[in-house]
Amino acid sequence: MDEKSLDRRSFFKMAVTAAVVVPFALKAIGNAEAAPSAGCPATAPAGKPVAVVGVGMAKGLDYVEDGKTSTNPKHKPGQNCANCKYYNDKKGEGGYAPCTMMGMKWVTNCGWCKSYAAR
Numbered sequence: 001m002d003e004k005s006l007d008r009r010s011f012f013k014m015a016v017t018a019a020v021v022v023p024f025a026l027k028a029i030g031n032a033e034a035a036p037s038a039g040c041p042a043t044a045p046a047g048k049p050v051a052v053v054g055v056g057m058a059k060g061l062d063y064v065e066d067g068k069t070s071t072n073p074k075h076k077p078g079q080n081c082a083n084c085k086y087y088n089d090k091k092g093e094g095g096y097a098p099c100t101m102m103g104m105k106w107v108t109n110c111g112w113c114k115s116y117a118a119r
């Protein structure tokens with residue numbers, strides 16, 4: 001076996017390894033983004049229309065700022081706005097984002113309401 005075929009073999013080994021490892025790494029990064037940040041709820045970003053617990057739609061949807069404190073029987077452990085399909089995290093900032101079900105009012109990523117739907 002010459003040096004050139006060894007280099008080619010090494011390249012293919014690296015390519016196969018990357019093809020296997022990269023999708024798992026990207027999935028792990030995606031899951032990390034779906035998890036609420038530490039210290040939830042964070043301070044809401046200034047100037048955004050933030051949903052207020054017990055007021056208007058937030059009251060109707062039984063919204064709480066920390067999903068772990070919800071007493072609604074529909075709430076299951078691990079459910080929060082960060083992994084809800086109505087949470088528009090691409091438009092959010094500072095742990096808050098607009099929620100489609102909340103009339104685009106901003107909710108915290110660790111919140112929860114009874115319209116929750118898993119992504």
Ligand code: SF4
Nearest residue numbers: 081084087099101113
């Ligand atoms: S619909 Fe989803 S993102 Fe919106 S407040 Fe309820 S749980 Fe949070």
